Structure formats: structure tokens, C-alpha cells
Amino acid sequence: MDIFTNVEFIILLTLGFGVIAYLVGRYNKTAGAFATIIGTAITFLAVAYYGLNGELDFTADLFPAFSYGFSNLGIFFAVIVSFIFLMVSFFNPYFVGKYKYPALYSMLFMFSLAGAMGVFFTNDFLDMFFFFEFVVWTSLFLIPLGGSKKAATMYYGFSAAGSFALLFAIFMIQKETGRFNMETAFAHVFTTKQSVVIFFLFMFSGFAKLGAFPLHIWLPKVLGKAPDPISAVFSGGLEKLGAFVAIIGIIRFMPMAITDTAGLFAYLNATAFLSNGMTLLQLIIGLLGAMTIVFGTLMAIRQDDAKKLLAYSSMSNGGYILVAIVLMDSITFSGGLYHIVAHALASTAAFLAIGAVSRQTGTTKMSELGGHIHEMPITYMVYLIAIISMAGIPPMGGFISKWLIFQGVIDKGLIVIGAATFFGSIGSFLYVFRPLAALFLGQQLPQFKDKVKEAPILMLIPLLVLSALNIVTGIFPIQSMRFLNINAVLNELGLQSLVFNGWTIAGHNGGLQATLIAGMFGIGVVIAFVLFMLLKKSKQVGLMDTYTAGNFIYTEELLHYSVDFYAPLERLYEKYINIMKNFYKSLANKVKEFGRVTKYFFFTNKPEITVFWIIVVIAFLLWGDIV
């Protein structure tokens, strides 16, 4: 079993399972999908068991060009991402039949997991860039299997911009420190103007992968049109790559003590800009994070397609993670890390629940669905627990992370970022409630009445496991944090650990005892249940026997409220939603124009222009003699 402690072996094994899945999938697509389940299970068990116990072995024997190193942050992210891949892989056998290239799907699924593991474990910046691009390319070809090529193009455009920014930053680091190694880069103290540029490039790359404002246009299109398991993997797993890059950028590359400066760069110096000790750079990133939260929430409220709604929700939660990280305060940072965990679990569960519904009914648009709780009660409960966690309501995990983030925001006294955070928190009730009311509750539509059944047992397993974890991370946060070694990650990044007093988490202005809250909630529900049972039993009536002011009704579609659910609120900001999209469209048009200009001047078949260039070049070469 010792061979499984070697990180290089794990990554090669994942790649190998990808090839096996492809070969098996050529003969039988469902068997290829089962191969992905087994592959991801082995990867997750190896990484989690050996990683969390600190026994991973980082020597690279077979491919010495790639080197790996120990970092608690990498192990933390690797455990989460591989777990999400494992849960989603249970859905593969049921969805693989719909795609045009099922064997390719299974192979690319495993390859993207291998690439993500490589990004987290590697020690060298060039290797990180290689694995980063590997993830982009493998997930790029998974997207059009859902039917839309434009989504793939958009994804590639934004991801390529992010990757090239990362490459540029890596070369600038190499120029500063002389090597591509991560440890020397982290130990070096950056004092020149270039460090600000490096910081911005890292943040640009992180924003592009995380889907934060202003690079968020690809997120709803891709997650809305990709195959359902892939949307879950993107939201729960691959976006965390962006969070990883952002954490490295902020914690390691925030410019400190720039010495050869004047003017603007002196202002961007690490001295405190605000009275609470925050620098201008932190404030800028924090404001961008706040705008991500607000825009994500507002756009999510008006969506009709459930997957696009959850995509905007992922964008909004990415904003939360950014705000949490940039405050650079140990309590808020641990809140951000815990939010990564809680959001990954909740968002994946929500996407998978919607996927289970769409497999039976063929659509995810909420205006065409209704009343599915009566046929799919377990899927409903899974979705309910997921949205309780996403909205940050106790007793689920989302409350713990939001509480920790609020502690930091209040302690620093940030008014605008605080208002945006509160707005996002309350607004999330609105948009997560909409699929619940429009899709699961309400009237049962006649076209689905007897044709929809509960999801099959193999699909229910990951849904139930994710729900159980959502509950456990909320009721026992201290044990979960100890299990994932969050204090080790904080110490490695130079921040203080979280203080646990017995069963309480200590914050800046108060303590949080989550077990007590969950316990009181449980006792309260028991009291209400006892009261309910003691009273007279109710008469059960059907859904159509409802108050209609005495009218007789026969059509369920007219009684189901799902189209334009938040219409009065939407009308208030309808005019402003296309600003960023139009900006990018005009940017694309300007690039096309530039290409046409170049083509006109340099690639033409007009003899006048050739003569012009000949004269210009000769004049340039003979300048000294002419003048």
C-alpha cells in the first residue's frame, strides 16, 4: 500500500484510469462510466487518507521533469476537489448515454481530475502552469458535449486570458528570483515596482478561473449549457482552482515595502490606507469581491433556468471567498476556507438534485416544471438541505462560514463591503427559494403526472452523502475543522490559528457554539411536533381543492406560479443588466476591427500599398544618409 502514498503515482494512476475508461467505453459506455467511479474513489481515498495524516511522499521518480512539494493548502484543496469528483462520478453511468462521444467524456473526466491534483501538489511554477492549462483543455472539450459550441468558445477566451496572465507573472517572478521554484519565490521579499504587476496578474488569473467580476460572463453560459454532471464539477471543484491561485496571489505576493517608488506606486505601498489597517490594494480587491456578490445575487434572482441560477449563485459565493481572503485576518480567512468546503458541498448537491430532475423531465427551465415533490421526495429533501446551507441558515455549514466572515467585516468597520455582504446573504434567500417553490412545490403539471419517478439508487447515494456532510459541517464545525487541518493551513500561510474554547469558536466580538444552536433547534422542533400530534388530525385534500373564491377550476397550469417569480423586483433593475456583456461584445468587435486593419495594411494584394511599404522600409534603412 505504500505506493499509494506517492503523489506522482496517484496522478499517473488517475491518468491511467482515464485511458482505461476510454478503452472500455468504446465497447460499452456505461462500463466506461463505472470505470470513472472506481478511479475517482481510489484517488480520493489515497489523497484523503495519506494527505490528512501527513504521510504523502513527494519524490518524483518516473517523470523527474515534474516536481511535487508539501503544502497544507494544496492537500486541503486536493481533498475537497477529489471528493466532489467522486460524488459526481456516481451520476456518470446515467448521463453518459446522452452524449455524442461517451468514451471521450469518461476519459476527459479523469484527466481533468489528474490536472487539478497536479496544480495543487506541484512545487514549481512552470509545472503549475502546465497542469493549469491541462485542466483548461480537458474541461474545454467536455463542455460542448452538452450541445453548445459558443459556451466552449467563451470559456476558452476567458481561461486563456487568465492562463496567459499567469504565465507572464511566472516569467516576471523568474526574472526577480532566478528560478521557477515555489519555495524560493515565497521566501523572497518583493520590493520593486514589478511586484505590483505580478500581484495584479495573479489576481487576474484567479478572477478568470473563479468567475468574479469583471470576468464573470463565461460562468452562466458554460454552467447553463454544459452537461449536468460537468456543471456540478465546475461549480464544486474546478472553480476552486481560481480560489487557490487567488490565495497564493494575495498571501504571498501582496507587495510590501516597495522602495524605489514615486507617485502612484508609492500610494499602492503596503502602508495602511484606511484607519483599520487595510491597504489600498486590499480595498480594491475587496470592492471587486463585493461587486461580485451584488451582481451575482441580482442576476440570479431573475433567471428562469435553474442551472444558470445556480451558476450565478456560484459567482456570488466566489465573491464571498474573495472578500474573506483579502481581509487577511485569521478568523475571516478560516471563514473563507470553511466557505470553500461548505459551498462546494452545497452547490454540488443542488446541481445534482436539479440534474436528477432534468434527467426525468428533460428540461431545467422552471417555467415548464412544477410539483415534483410528490414524486421525488428524497431529491426535494436533498435540495432543501443544500439551499439551507447556501443561504447561510443554521444548523447547516453555510452559517458557520458566514458568521466567521461577518466577524472580520465588522471588526474592520467596512461599510460598503459590509452592506454588500449583508445584501448577498439576504438576497440568497430569494434566489435559492425560487427553484424550491417553482420546481418542487406548487401544482403538479399534467404532462408529468405519472411519468416521473424517484431517482435510481446509485444516484441517491451521493445526494444523501452530501446532505449528511452538509448537516455534519454545520452541527460539528470544530471537529470538521480539525479533520481538515484548517489551523495547519493558517499557520503555513503566516496567520494565527483559530481559537477553540471547548465547544465554542472564538471570534472578535463573541463566540459561536454551533452544536448548541442545532440542539436547541432540534428540541424546538420536537416541542412543535408534540403539540401538533396532540391536536386533532387534519383531513387530507388534494392540491386542486384550494381557495379560488368559489370558482371551479380544472387546469393546473394556470394555478402554478413560476414564471417571472420576482417580477416587481426585477423590473427595478431590468435596464442595467447588459452593461458588462455589451462591453465584452464591443471589445470583441474592436479586436475584429484591428484584425481587419492589419489585414488591410499588411496582407493585401494592392500594389500601391506594397510600393508604400517598400519606400518606408528603404527610407528607414537609409535614414542617416537621407537626413
Place this chain on the structure above:
Amino acid sequence: MMVGILTGFGVALFGFVWQTSLGGISRKVVARLQKRYGPKWYQEFLDIFKLLSKRATSHGWIFDLGVIMALGGIIATAAFMPVTNDIFAFADFDNFFIYVYLIAVGMLGMAMSASGSGNPLASIGVMRALTTMLAYEVPFMVIVMVIIKHAGTSSLRGIAMAQQDAGMWYMVALPLGFIVAFICLLGMLGKKPFETYIAPAELASGPMVEYGGKQLGMLFIMHEITVFIEVSLFVHLFLGGAENIFVFLLKYFVVYSVANLVSNVNGRFKIDQVVVFFYKWILPLAMIQAFVALYMNGWWN
């Protein structure tokens, strides 16, 4: 721990009894304003017990489960509320955010079961309730952020005792904040002019359209305890808490009566007017108050 839990449920029961009686007394006050006699002071108790004794109809398991979850969540929230400096269930765990989010559990349970009844009027009512919540919570939380930063603790009892030690209430120290919080309190209690989500004649009482009998009785109990929690929150945050029980009852009575009288002379806003009102007038006021309190502290000295 057990003593704490029992005290907590005692506080919830006390809150229910006190608020229900006060509801009846308020109805009498409003009736006297309209030159009539009004019901008995214990009329609300009679209403609730009458509802609990009827046999109602139910639309499925989600209908009942939502009501149980709503009432359970609210009882749990009320258990954390400190009443005076000496009567409290859990020291240091009565964080402000627990109240905001556990009330949200109650609302989610009610919304779930209202939509599960199949009536579109219930879903519209829930939509309006959530939109109103989006409007009033953000300014309120900005003001509370200022109070927490200033007092240094987010425990309600801590904030109340800080005001008693300093000898000045936040009502006087943050006047704009007091006005903002009072208007947000009107929104929280669901009183006119922010009563859009119930709208008796427009939406046939909104989310409560399909409830009868014991479910409606349990929802009424939930509403009374929610009002108790919200007005107590206001008393502890802005009026300095209470040293003994009589002072608490007096302050509570004054706040609730003023809220009741203000709401009885107003009409009802439309839902987009509610959102525009809060974001155009109240949120900027809250931000100005926060800016002045946090960053311009003592500039006049």
C-alpha cells in the same frame, strides 16, 4: 446546561404570554382611537385556542412539516433572548446574528408549506415577504454593525450592559440610526405601511390562504413569538436593556404601542414602492450614520 435550556423555554413561554396579552390590549387601544370599545384583553388567546381546536384540512406532508419547522425554529430563537440583566438562558451565546438567521428558518418553513399548498396566491405572498425582507434587513444590519463595533461585543446582553454602564442609550447616541432601525422594525413586524405580504383583501391573506385549524393556530403562535423577539431586540439594542422586569415590560410596551399607533394611520405600499423606499431613503441614511459614527468620531472636539 439543562438549567439554561429550561430557562430558555421559560423565556419563550413568557414572551408568548406577554405578547399575546399585549396584542389584545393594542386592539383595545386602536378601538378606542376609533371611538368603539374593542375586544377583551385576552381576545388573542381565545383566537389561538379556538384555532387549535378545529379540524383543518391539509395538503400533504410538506404542508405540515413546514409549519412544525417554523414553530420549532422560532421557539429555539426565543430561547436565546435575554430578558433582563439577570434573566437569560445562555450567557455570551446570544449573538445578534443567531436571531436574524434563526428567524429566517422560521420564515423558510412557513414559505415552504405555503407554496406546498398549491395556491398561487400563497406563492405570491411568499415572494412579497422575501422581497420585503431584502429591503429592510440591509440597513438594519449596517446600523447594528456600527453598534457592535462601538460596544465591542455582539452579545445582546453585553450591548445592553454597555449602554447601562455608559449611562447613555444608543437611541440618543445614534439618532439617525434609531430612526432607521425603527422603520426597519415596522417592516419586520409586518405592520402597515409594509404589510404588503399579507394584504388581506388583495391576496386573500397571502401565505396564510390555505391554513385553517391547528396549522393556522401554530402560525399565530409563531407570529406572536416573532414579534416578541423583534421588539426585545430593539429594546436591548437601542433602549439600553433592562435592569429588572418592570422596566423591561414598560420599555417593550412603549415601543410596541408607538409602532402600532404609527402603523394604524398609514396605508399600504406596493411591493416595488417598499424596495425603492428602503434603498433610496433608508439605506443612504444608514450609511451616513455609519460613516459619521465610525470614521468621524470626535471630530467636533
Place this chain on the structure above:
Amino acid sequence: MESTKFSPITKLSKEEVDRKWWEIGDFFRRNSLWMLMYCTGCCAIELPPAMTSAYDMERLGMGPMATPRQADVLLVTGYLSLKTLRRVIYTYEQMSEPKYIVGFGSCTINGGIYHDSHVVINQLDQYIPVDTYVAGCMPNTEAVMNGFIDLMSLIKNKKADGWKRYKENYEWYKKNQIDSLGEVQVHDEYHQ
């Protein structure tokens, strides 16, 4: 010798326990009647004076409620054409038990001034069980208040059991309804 302190405690039989709960229940029900704001005919104009300042109905604990599921009392105010009667019966069946009906005006007693019309029914009691009537065309507001107090005392004496009568004699009521109104034709205009 046995001490007299340890005599066995008699338990109430089931009917007696039920009756005790029913009495408590009746106390609550008669002091907090909620009426459904369903105004079928001209006698409805007598309700606002009863609700407002002069003859305050809220003193008795009565108040208006929006939907039949929440209400206890259905006030059938005025004449009932066939169209309205179908909806009144549907609304009555949607109410939660125990429920009461008060018939206002002469039209519910014997047809009133419309007794020879071909679209108005004459005796409401044949179709749904009525607990008490308030006679007059229209009744005076003091008569309306008197009618409510009569209903409350009927509840106290356990004579207001119209809903039980409806359940026991359902076939008789249904036969009368079908004779006068015919079957309710459900007619799907949306899909035609």
C-alpha cells in the same frame, strides 16, 4: 383497615372527557367567531354598521377573515340565485369544522320578495344546514347583533350542530342540490 385517603380516583369515561374538552372548546369557539367576508346579496350592506364604531362587532370577538379555510361562520346575506348557490355550497364544504351558518334576511327563510322568481331558491335550509336566521328585509343592525348573540348562546347550549347534521344527512342534502342545480359541469375552456 384502609385509610380513607387512599380511595381510588374515578376516571372519566371517554364521552365525559370528550364532553369536557368540547365545553372548553365551545367556550373558545363562541367567543372568537370569525366570519367569512362573503356578501351574496343586498343584506350585506348591514354588515359594515355592525363592524364599525356604533355597533362594534369586535366586542363579541367576531372579526372578518379572508378565506373559508380560516373562517368559522358563513353569513349568507340575502337572496341566492342558482349560480351563487353552487359557489356557496362549494365554499361551505371548504370550511374547516366545526362551522356555522347564519341566514340573513327573509330571502333565506322563504324567498322574501323574490319568492316567485325562476332563478332564486326559496328555502336555504333544504340545501345547507342553517343554524340561525335573522329576519327582516333588511334586518336592523340591532337585530343583526342580536342574531350573533343568539348564535353564541346556541353554541353554548350545544344546539348549533348544523355541520353534524350535514354529514349525517348528506344524501338528502345532495339530492336536493342536484334537483335544483343539476350537476356541476366542469368544462375545460383553457384546452378547447
